[in-house]
Structure formats: structure tokens, C-alpha cells
Amino acid sequence: FTATTTPTSTFTPSATPRPSSTPTPTPEPTDTPLPTNTPTPTETPTNTATLPPTETPTEAPTSTPRPTLPPTKKPPPVPTNTPAPPFTGTVVSRSQNCGTKGVWGYVEHKSGAPYPGVRVGVWSDSWAGRLSTPAEADGKYTLLMNDIPAGEFNVAVVDPDTCGMDGGVLTADRCDQLSNPIKVTLNEIWECENEGTVQWVEVLCTGP
Secondary structure (H helix, E strand, O other), X not given: OOOOOOOOOOOOOOOOOOOOOOOOOOOOXXXXXXXXXXXXXXXXXXXXXXXXXXXXXXXXXXXXXXXXXXXXXXXXXXXXXXXXXXXXXXXXXXXXXXOOOEEEEEEEEOOOOEOOOOEEEEEEOOEEEEEOXXXXXXXXXXXXXXXXXOEEEEEEEEEHHHOOEEOOEEOOOOOEEOEOOEEEEEOOHHHOOOOOOOOEEEEEEEEO
């Protein structure tokens, strides 16, 4: 059996010094500055992002249409000379007659030879008229007008195949005229003894 040695204390603790009280200096009061008016902060505009301008698409230039020229005016047609009718009428004489009245005369060629078979029409503005007897072998024609009131009448060579009819009688106002109409005036039969009155007119019709 081995005896155990009890260790002995070799270090004696010293007393811990107490901290000394160090007075803290009290700062002297300072004047508190009066509050100043703090300016109201202005709103700083935020930077709005500015979009770059977009390019406006430029239309491709189109060819400028040429102005439409007005239609060329057609020159007016040159008037053609209307051929002269084949016959001409000429008043040869005027006479008084206390029994009858009317129009008579001869139809002849330019050479003076008779022109038989030709019809002469007589009409007025108020009367459809009638045709003479066909020119005889010597070219003489006659149109008796005792039943027609006196007045002014038109006399012309006509184409009987183109004339109208009234009561079965050929009229003269709508026929194809083969000569330019000439005007004649007839007075009443009972005026025959008055100077200057006319009951019969002679008209010469000349053809080709």
C-alpha cells in the first residue's frame, strides 16, 4: 500500500482592488437652435423615357398620271351643197277672168321641147292642195280652182307617187317637190272687174 501525498497550496490570492469612482463631467447645456422652416420639397420630375421618334413610312413615289387630254374635237362636217331641184318655176303672166280661176302653164325641157306627163301641185298654209292634170303632149297643164277661196298659194312640180290623199284625191302639201315653190295670189272671180285683180296665173316649169 502506497501513501498518497495531499498537495499543498502554494499561491495565496491577493485582494481585488475596488475600482475608484471617476466623476463624469456633465456638459454644459447649449442653446437649442430654433427650428427653421423646412422648404417643402419639390417633386422632382421623374425622367420619362422618351421614345425615339418612329420613322413615318414614306410611300414609294408613284408615277404621276398624265392629265387626260380632252377628246379632239371633230371638225364640223363640211356642208354639202344641196343639189338644186331638177325643175324651176317662173311666173309668165297674170290675167283676169270673170268665169273661172286657177293656175296653168307649160312644162318643158331646157331645150324648149314639151315635157309631158309632169304634175304640178298647188297648196296653201291652210289648204292641203291638189295636183294639176298631167302635162299634155304639148306640155300644157291646168288646175281649176273655182271652189277654193282666194288667197296666196304655193306652186311647184311634184312627184305624184309621194303625195298623200284626202277623200280619194291627191293632195300637194306633203309631196316630194321637184322644184322650189313659188308664191302666187288669186282673187275671187266676182272681183274680176276690179283693176289689178288676178284670177289666173301662168307658171312655166322648166326641167332637165
